[in-house]
Amino acid sequence: MTRTSVRSAVRVAVVAVLSVAMLVPMYIMVVNAFKPQQEILLSPLGLDLATATTEHLAAAWQNTSFPVVEGYAVTLFLVLACNVVAIGTSVPAAYAIARTPGPLFRFLLFFFVAGMFVPAQIILVPAIFVLRATGLMGTLPGLVLFMASTMIPFTLFVFSGYIRMLPRSLDEAASIDGASRQRILWTIVFPLMRPIVATAFILNALSAWNDFVSPQLILGPGSEFKTITTGVYAAVSTYTTNYEIVFPTLLLAVVPILVIFVVMQRHIMGGLSAGAVKG
């Protein structure tokens, strides 16, 4: 064997071992979701097909503290609604900031970008008082507005950077033809922004999907609306050693997002690196 082929064999072996290490927790979760507690404790890695059962999975599905279908519906609604608010408000604002010269608009950009350094869950405590004062506490609109406000800084920042790279001659030609700025924005500029809108959508969607603190504190633990994360918390947090509950519940919570991820992996990982390069 030549030196390069030895080296590439070592490289493949290292990566393979690390990949297995990354996947072991998923394997443990999947096999144990089909076993009774006693068997989970006795042989955590095996799966005896003779005694495998979907009983606990069915119980987790019917658990009233984590209504799975509704949890998915609420979470999906949050993903879409937050993105509509964050992207819908950031597009015109970023366009105005990118296309208007002057110190006022430079300051506005700085004002928005400063929000990227404010962690959402840290500002949640005082935000609760604002939501209470406006009657939005405990409601889905309140939650959507709060989560969208934490997405606006990044979204607006990457949008304004992207619009700056689009040729100004496009807007100028349209404005000579008499089109209004709103029309220029939505019919000419916005379609050109598709790649960066996709990036922002994916990153915002991931953070909305996985957010636990905002829905838990804004909707409240007793809320009729449960997201996937607050539902899992309600179902699992007091039974962390009852593995008959833990593993099937976690399995139900992660399978759809993992399927979406595997199908969309190129777009998700590509969107992330595009966002970083532009940001």
Add this chain to the structure above:
Amino acid sequence: MARTTSSRRGFAGSLVSGLMTIPAAAVYTGLTVVPVGFAVYYSFTQYNGIPSQPPTWVGFENYARIIQDPIGDLRPAVVVTALIAVAGAFLVNGAALGLALLLRRTTPFNTFARVVMFYPHVLSALIVGFLWQAILGPQGAVNNLLESRGASSLPFLADPDWALTTLIVVIVWAQFGVQLVLYLAGLQAVSPELQEAARLDGAGSVQVFRHVTWPALAPTVTVTIVTSVLSLLKVYDVVLGLTNGGPGDATQTWAYEILAVSFANNKVGLACAQAVLLVLVAGILSFTIIALRRRAEEGAEAVG
């Protein structure tokens, strides 16, 4: 005459532009800027969050309480968070850069490996915490395996020092995929001609990395350090799932202290002072890192 028209049009244009920023500014101001203002105000008061009992002004008392820490209940969270941020940032970036170098060529095997390295990031941190709790807990999968082989169990989550180490490793496991993707994107920007030229000049792969690849990666390194430190400073969900802050206060992070201790015990003034300090630390750290990295990035321009 022509000048007045153009300046009037400029003014009208600015007005329209200003109007276009209003929806975003309203949402962002109402639920991020105003809360920051409230946090600053409440941080100077004693307030239990009950509307009928208005906050009372106490000046810097909350800040003095945090800094002097008379009953020794706040400093552990600062130490835990600092350890997570420093150790986590090194491990996350080391693992991500190492794997990015191994996986930089796009082959089907490497694409598969990238997906495998990245997938924990699409799971919520709370679920990651619960999952590892079930694997490493006293009754968890690993300890049951050890006991069934006759070995003694390991206190992954039961011993304070072990628990903090476990927490850091779990965070790294869940997070380094993001930095890996950023490094892979950065590596694509490194000029292959330059690397090839260095190799032709007789440089070994270590030398090529040190003198060509690493300097050219400088801007990426800045981004990955800042993003990883920012996310490590606010670690909360994974703690809730994995250890719930325990044993004792061994894994209580600063964010955990704010949300699950101060705020949960109706100490809104103290919670807000802690939040203000964390935002300040995050901002100062980010700007310091960016300023310190500027020199390395100037080197990158010279190489690129």
